[in-house]
Amino acid sequence: MPTTSELIFNLMPTLFVWLLGIVFAIIVVTFVFDISQSKNAILRNYPVVGHFRYLFSNLGEFFRQYFFAMDREEMPFNRAERQWVHRASSDKDNTIAFGSTKNLNIPGSIIFINCPFPMLDSDAVQTRAVTIGEGYSKHPYKASSIFNISGMSYGAISKPAVLALSGGAKKADCWMNTGEGGLSPYHLKGGADLVFQIGTAKYGVRNDDGSLSDQKLADIAQHDQVKMFEIKISQGAKPGKGGILPGIKVNTEISKIRGIPKGIDSISPNRHIEVSSSSELLDMINHVRDITERPVGFKTVIGHIRFLEDLLDEVNKRGVESAPDFITIDGGDGGTGAAPMALMDNVGLPLREALPLVVDTILKHGLEDRIKLIASGKMITPADVAWAICAGADFVTSARGFMFAIGCVQSLKCNKNTCPTGITTHNKRLQKGLDPENKSVKVANYVMNMTKTVEMIAHSCGVKEVHLLNRTHVRIVQPDGKSIPMNELYPLCTEGENE
Numbered sequence: 469m470p471t472t473s474e475l476i477f478n479l480m481p482t483l484f485v486w487l488l489g490i491v492f493a494i495i496v497v498t499f500v501f502d503i504s505q506s507k508n509a510i511l512r513n514y515p516v517v518g519h520f521r522y523l524f525s526n527l528g529e530f531f532r533q534y535f536f537a538m539d540r541e542e543m544p545f546n547r548a549e550r551q552w553v554h555r556a557s558s559d560k561d562n563t564i565a566f567g568s569t570k571n572l573n574i575p576g577s578i579i580f581i582n583c584p585f586p587m588l589d590s591d592a593v594q595t596r597a598v599t600i601g602e603g604y605s606k607h608p609y610k611a612s613s614i615f616n617i618s619g620m621s622y623g624a625i626s627k628p629a630v631l632a633l634s635g636g637a638k639k640a641d642c643w644m645n646t647g648e649g650g651l652s653p654y655h656l657k658g659g660a661d662l663v664f665q666i667g668t669a670k671y672g673v674r675n676d677d678g679s680l681s682d683q684k685l686a687d688i689a690q691h692d693q694v695k696m697f698e699i700k701i702s703q704g705a706k707p708g709k710g711g712i713l714p715g716i717k718v719n720t721e722i723s724k725i726r727g728i729p730k731g732i733d734s735i736s737p738n739r740h741i742e743v744s745s746s747s748e749l750l751d752m753i754n755h756v757r758d759i760t761e762r763p764v765g766f767k768t769v770i771g772h773i774r775f776l777e778d779l780l781d782e783v784n785k786r787g788v789e790s791a792p793d794f795i796t797i798d799g800g801d802g803g804t805g806a807a808p809m810a811l812m813d814n815v816g817l818p819l820r821e822a823l824p825l826v827v828d829t830i831l832k833h834g835l836e837d838r839i840k841l842i843a844s845g846k847m848i849t850p851a852d853v854a855w856a857i858c859a860g861a862d863f864v865t866s867a868r869g870f871m872f873a874i875g876c877v878q879s880l881k882c883n884k885n886t887c888p889t890g891i892t893t894h895n896k897r898l899q900k901g902l903d904p905e906n907k908s909v910k911v912a913n914y915v916m917n918m919t920k921t922v923e924m925i926a927h928s929c930g931v932k933e934v935h936l937l938n939r940t941h942v943r944i945v946q947p948d949g950k951s952i953p954m955n956e957l958y959p960l961c962t963e964g965e966n967e
């Protein structure tokens with residue numbers, strides 16, 4: 469009587485022949501299918517082998533990142549930038565060896581102007597807190613951190629991701645913006661300072677007809693943690709486009725948080741229905757401030773600066789108290805969960821161009837002490853943040869930087885519910901990998917190391933505190949390869965004006 473292993477061994481040739489037969493049959497069926505279909509030219513002209521083209525272009529997306537792309541090549545963020553964030557958030561040694569891999573001949577590159585006599589650590593002072601809405605809002609907000617978490621709604625990102633960010637923001641003493649999806653219990657759980665965002669669908673503060681509910685707004689302002697309100701006019705990745713939340717995603721919890729009917733598609737209008745001019749925007753800002761008694765500002769991506777000039781002219785007519793307490797400028801190259809490529813790629817100015825324009829417009833109107841400026845849009849490394857402060861921003865916020873801090877690997881799947889790191893998926897199995905407690909420490913490390921390194925740049929430029937950086941401290945490389953100081957490129961804001 470043969471043993472089981474002998475039996476299997478004897479059957480192997482037969483199994484092999486069967487396997488070959490199956491493979492051959494699949495090839496024949498595919499061949500016949502490919503040549504008889506008329507939808508796909510490649511498969512009709514190259515039956516069977518044509519399928520490899522699709523397989524390889526899918527796999528290429530992954531292989532490029534791991535094997536082929538150079539450190540400074542990938543978009544939207546290259547490996548060098550992502551690794552800086554990963555090391556900073558793990559609080560690991562963030563030095564590099566041998567020499568820089570960054571090509572500084574590319575127009576637009578930034579070069580900080582080191583001082584021959586840099587600041588001694590013993591003379592340097594800690595980055596100071598900046599107060600928003602002081603003297604104009606009943607509850608001004610003293611913000612300690614220059615680097616804060618930009619809006620990402622609960623819905624666009626998962627429950628563990630919101631928990632990690634809110635816990636981390638508390639540890640880091642920075643603020644977290646709720647994004648436009650309303651205030652969830654997970655935002656509150658971490659105990660951090662929150663900025664409540666009012667999107668065009670007014671999730672969380674809407675009446676059934678989509679208009680603003682003063683009562684719900686007042687209820688949100690009752691939460692001590694909610695320090696400011698941000699009216700979203702537009703965001704860099706999709707200016708002029710409201711999102712669609714498919715009914716299938718509107719479960720009982722989301723319907724409660726956002727104040728919309730369960731199971732029905734929810735469409736965000738392209739703009740706030742009551743705001744069609746700068747004057748109406750100012751009306752809305754003042755209305756929200758009256759009700760919430762908190763600093764109120766707006767977030768926008770810049771297309772044409774005239775809209776801001778109109779708004780600030782109107783402020784000067786009505787009186788300085790009517791001004792927004794802050795303005796958030798988002799770069800046209802900002803991120804999102806999902807947006808049409810045409811808007812993502814080609815609409816709205818990148819932050820590098822928009823921010824100096826906005827600062828100059830505020831200066832021209834004499835409102836620089838009144839309106840605080842928040843900058844966002846691919847500001848994920850210390851050089852980016854220091855540049856924004858030099859340009860005239862008071863604060864920087866980041867969304868994708870913090871996604872990297874909690875484990876994002878830039879798989880570009882935020883719109884597919886298949887995010888492998890659990891950040892932008894509601895798939896419970898994928899969320900298992902994201903431990904909110906562990907990742908909250910990474911968020912705090914990221915903020916801490918970011919601040920420390922921006923301070924280091926400031927000291928190298930010879931100033932003792934980060935907010936003393938200004939346009940004389942940075943040069944911008946021009947198309948001819950030479951760099952010129954930023955204050956020559958944008959002469960309105962001169963030395964000391966940021967101080």
Ligand SMILES: Cc1cc2nc3c(=O)[nH]c(=O)nc-3n(C[C@H](O)[C@H](O)[C@H](O)COP(=O)(O)O)c2cc1C
Pocket residue numbers: 618619620621624625646647648649665700702703704767798799801802803804805844845846847848865866867868869882892
């Ligand atoms: C997943 C995701 C969700 C976002 N959700 C919002 C949102 O609800 N409201 C908003 O104003 N911006 C939203 N944004 C844009 C960011 O707040 C930010 O303005 C933009 O991504 C630029 O910053 P970054 O380059 O650091 O990511 C989202 C971005 C991402 C990546």
